[in-house]
Amino acid sequence: QSALTQPPSASGSPGQSVTISCTGTSSDVGGFDYVSWYQHHPGKAPKVLIYEVTERPSGVPDRFSGSKSGNTASLTVSGLQADDEADYYCSSYAGSNPVIFGGGTKLTVL
Amino acid sequence: QVKLEESGGGLVNPGGSLRLSCAASGFAFSDYYISWIRLAPGRGLEWLSYVTTSGTYTNYADSVRGRFTISRDNDKSLVFLQMSSLRVEDTAVYYCARDRRPGRYFDFWGLGTPVTVSS
Numbered sequence: 121q122s123a124l125t126q127p128p129s130a131s132g133s134p135g136q137s138v139t140i141s142c143t144g145t146s147s148d149v150g151g152f153d154y155v156s157w158y159q160h161h162p163g164k165a166p167k168v169l170i171y172e173v174t175e176r177p178s179g180v181p182d183r184f185s186g187s188k189s190g191n192t193a194s195l196t197v198s199g200l201q202a203d204d205e206a207d208y209y210c211s212s213y214a215g216s217n218p219v220i221f222g223g224g225t226k227l228t229v230l
Numbered sequence: 231q232v233k234l235e236e237s238g239g240g241l242v243n244p245g246g247s248l249r250l251s252c253a254a255s256g257f258a259f260s261d262y263y264i265s266w267i268r269l270a271p272g273r274g275l276e277w278l279s280y281v282t283t284s285g286t287y288t289n290y291a292d293s294v295r296g297r298f299t300i301s302r303d304n305d306k307s308l309v310f311l312q313m314s315s316l317r318v319e320d321t322a323v324y325y326c327a328r329d330r331r332p333g334r335y336f337d338f339w340g341l342g343t344p345v346t347v348s349s
Contacts, residue, residue, distance in 0.1 A: 123274055156335035158275075164341065165234075166275075166325070171335040209275050213334040218289060219265075223274040 124149065124210055124222035131228040132200045140225045142193040142210030148220060150191035154213035157186055157195045160224075161206045169208075170195060197227070205229045232256040232338045234326050239343030246316050250343060252309040252326030259307040260284075263329035265336060266300060266311045268322035268345075276322075280329050281309060294320075316347045 125143040132138040142149065142157075149155055157170040168177055170186035173193065183198045193212070197204055210222040238250040252264065265280040279290045279300040288300050299312040309326055323344050327336035 126274075152334075154332075154334040156333070158336075160269075165339040166327075166336075167339075168335055168337050171330070171337075172333045175333075177337060211275070211277075211335070218280065219277040219334055221275040221277065 122220075124212060124220060126208075126210060126222035126225045128223070129226045129228065131230055132197075133230045134200050134202065136200050137196060137198045138200060138227065139194050139196045140208055140210075140227070142195070142212075142222050144191050144193075144212055144214075144220075146191060148212040148214040149188065149193050151215070152213045153188070155186065155188055155193040156211045157184075157193075158209045158211070159204075159206045160209065166209070200229050202229050232328065234328065234338055234340035236324060236326050236340045236343035239324060239345045241346045241348065242316055243349050244316060244318055244347055246347070247312070247314040248316065248345060250311040250313065250324055250326075250345075252311075252340060254307045254309070254326075254328075257328070260304040263331060264302065264309045265327050265329040266298075266309075266324060267327055267336065267339075268320075268324045269342070270319070270322035273322075278324075279311065313345075316345075318347050321345060321347050 158166045160166040169184045214220045235253045266278040281300045285302045297315045302309045323342040325342045327339040
């Protein structure tokens with residue numbers, strides 16, 4: 121099973137919005153509503169931001185939102201803050217291979 | 231609070247073995263699946279294996295099936311990953327994470343333990 125496709129980098133200025141895409145196939149992203157997004161500051165534990173495409177765990181600001189259309193899922197970060205600078209990974213359930221991840225997107229806050 | 235702490239990483243020769251441990255606290259350990267996930271340099275995250283609540287069932291990624299074995303001790307709130315026939319490409323930071331169903335997501339992670347496979 122191939123990894124999900126994410127852009128290697130994204131950027132935005134404080135206060136702006138940025139959207140990160142995650143493209144898979146009908147066997148993973150398009151076939152199940154089990155897409156998750158994770159934020160990872162190097163050296164720290166990864167943190168779940170979104171699960172089941174659009175759900176936010178308690179404590180995650182509503183500046184983070186998820187969506188899906190066909191085989192592509194998206195994470196939107198609104199009102200960018202300096203601390204949002206991190207690596208972001210999507211993941212999806214993929215049937216026989218339980219979970220696959222994207223290659224990661226490095227978000228830079230300009 | 232929920233805490234997961236990995237240990238056991240280090241430097242090992244190709245073909246060697248290593249046993250990672252994951253110590254859990256702050257939640258009803260035996261009620262949750264646990265997964266191992268790794269992050270290799272210059273590559274994305276890769277799910278490796280999960281173990282069910284009782285430890286009866288396990289599953290593995292194709293890249294490690296037959297070489298890695300996951301197990302758990304619910305009495306001690308520990309999960310293990312026995313790694314053998316290690317390859318250079320297994321070099322990564324290894325994380326344990328609480329595995330949520332049916333959503334198939336990981337809601338708590340440890341800080342990771344680094345594994346380097348090199349001669």
